[in-house]
Amino acid sequence: MFLIPKSSLKNFDPERCCFVLNEFAAAEFSSAIEMLFAAKNINNKKLSEGFIRHAIDEYKHFTIFTNIKNQIILEYKINKKKLSFVPNHLYNKGYIYKDHFIFEKKKINNFAIFIGANEEIAEKKLISLANHFKQHKPSAFIKIQNILKDEERHAEYSLRFAKNSNGFLLYKIKITKERTISFLRHLYANSLNKFSFIFYPILITILIMVNFVTYFLKLKKVTTNDDVMKNIEPSSIA
Ligand SMILES: [Fe+2]
Ligand SMILES: [Fe+2]
Secondary structure, three states: OOOOOOOOOOOOOHHHHHHHHHHHHHHHHHHHHHHHHHHHHOOOHHHHHHHHHHHHHHHHHHHHHHHHHHHHHHHOOOOHHHHOOOOOHHHHOOOOOOOOOHHHHOOHHHHHHHHHHHHHHHHHHHHHHHHHHHHHOHHHHHHHHHHHHHHHHHHHHHHHHHHHHHOHHHHHHHHHHHHHHHHHHHHHHHHHHHOHHHHHHHHHHHHHHHHHHHHHOOOOEOOOOOOHHHHEOHHHOO
């Protein structure tokens, strides 16, 4: 699980819960794809099998989150249009890069550290989502507890491999760096929503101002035909 949204929810809001579950599902699906790519491209049978097992777990988590979401949608009769899983969103929301896989950009030692650090963060976020469901949806809580056990194992395996292949001191330096970068990436992802209330009004103001300016911009026209661009005299723009 590489990039997941903030999951802290105060009161039970079924629609918001479904939104968060949908984001978790997207993160799981993306992680599974990255793992499959790694499995196919690593030159080591044992590691390849490990990546495949990891991918299967992540696909399973995707299905669990999607099923919980669908149950809530049914139960609360929510309009599910905005809550569907759209594969293209994996690119648009930054879960998967369009031009490369993470595995291609990192050596296996560093890839293991990257996975370990991100699985740790995913685990923490999932704990707060699980606690939210504990109160309101106990059956979902149990399912998420099972996902947590898998995530714990993923982090443990990855970091054990990283420790052995990097050496103690280098491991400590790299894991500290990766934890800091991962923390900042997740902080940035979570802040996008939080600060939209500042940037959205600024954007609207700019659009209104541009509209206002264009209202007074008198372009001289040479009306010879219906082509709007051709009818504008170039000197009136300069
Ligand atoms: Fe997962
Ligand atoms: Fe995982």
